[in-house]
Ligand SMILES: NC(=O)C1=CN([C@@H]2O[C@H](COP(=O)(O)OP(=O)(O)OC[C@H]3O[C@@H](n4cnc5c(N)ncnc54)[C@H](O)[C@@H]3O)[C@@H](O)[C@H]2O)C=CC1
């Protein structure tokens with residue numbers, strides 16, 4: 011029998027019981043649920059990662075929906091428990107949902123929400139920050155200063171790489187990968203090579219445009235008398251690894267991307283390349299990476315995510331050529347409050363029987379604090395399997411109205 015889990019309750023007499031496995035930033039998400047007759051229970055346990063047993067205890071005998079976290083294992087056991095408690099709605103407070111067994115959710119008829127779009131720029135900004143920090147050795151230099159080792163300016167002190175004119179490689183040029191690419195192209199005049207299963211048409215157009223009549227960053231540089239930036243869609247991932255000076259990983263995590271970067275692929279990269287990972291830890295074979303860092307002191311990495319979070323593989327913490335931060339890529343106030351709002355509205359929308367929003371890349375109407383959100387679930391990843399209809403306004407898809 012699982013131990014009872016401590017909670018905080020909002021609107022105790024609400025008709026629908028919604029559980030959040032963690033306290034989340036902001037209060038808008040709570041207010042939106044309370045206004046729609048939900049009793050909101052927020053887990054206040056001190057423990058960072060809740061076990062399946064803890065979550066079963068939270069779900070209890072009657073639960074209409076749960077907002078969960080990417081650290082939790084949402085598989086058959088939890089979806090079965092939620093379904094037995096009468097619940098048909100779950101949302102991750104994250105865009106990535108590799109912690110969720112969507113087939114199990116389908117089996118119990120539970121909708122699975124995620125939070126796309128609101129974290130695109132924030133996450134790309136952290137990838138850009140890590141790229142800069144690695145190329146200019148900022149963390150190493152900061153440690154050197156604090157250790158009282160600075161004796162005065164020297165020609166060789168912390169010499170790093172100039173980004174301008176180098177090539178940025180993006181693996182997974184979806185929402186975040188494309189936003190990162192634009193930052194590096196526009197901010198540092200880098201050329202782009204990317205690999206994705208699909209063509210990133212909007213990104214390509216941003217760099218060079220379709221024709222002279224369409225404005226693009228490349229044409230702007232040309233008109234200013236500067237060397238225009240270029241793009242290339244690589245035919246294989248290895249091409250990106252061989253050509254790029256800075257490589258940033260932004261694919262989803264699934265069985266096709268597990269250990270996408272392994273020993274063999276690391277060996278294809280330039281000796282002085284920079285590798286950034288703000289996607290999911292298991293996309294990189296972290297043990298192979300530690301060995302590669304050891305053998306190649308000029309190779310640098312910036313990591314936001316790790317294979318066995320919250321742990322790092324042995325040796326990684328000792329590597330001066332690695333910058334490590336604790337999965338904070340989406341951690342801006344606006345984004346985290348927005349993620350909480352989208353997750354709550356996914357759960358609320360399913361409870362209320364609303365349709366799903368037609369374009370999860372355009373969720374702004376849900377984030378505008380000055381108006382009521384649309385009567386829709388912002389993003390349900392298994393909407394098709396559960397036959398949840400798309401939100402339409404007067405016959406048009408919502409996207410066309412915004
Ligand atoms: N570190 C953090 O805090 C954060 C991490 N993430 C991670 O970033 C991921 C991407 O997020 P979005 O850009 O919003 O998703 P997205 O779905 O817009 O982009 C993912 C891209 O990866 C591509 N892709 C899938 N399999 C691939 C493969 N085998 N090889 C190459 N490309 C492949 C897809 O075609 C797609 O373009 C999330 O799934 C999540 O795991 C997202 C937000 C914050």
Ligand SMILES: O=C(O)C(=O)CO
Nearest residue numbers: 103104105106129340
């Ligand atoms: O949204 C995600 O997928 C994260 O990793 C946390 O922002």
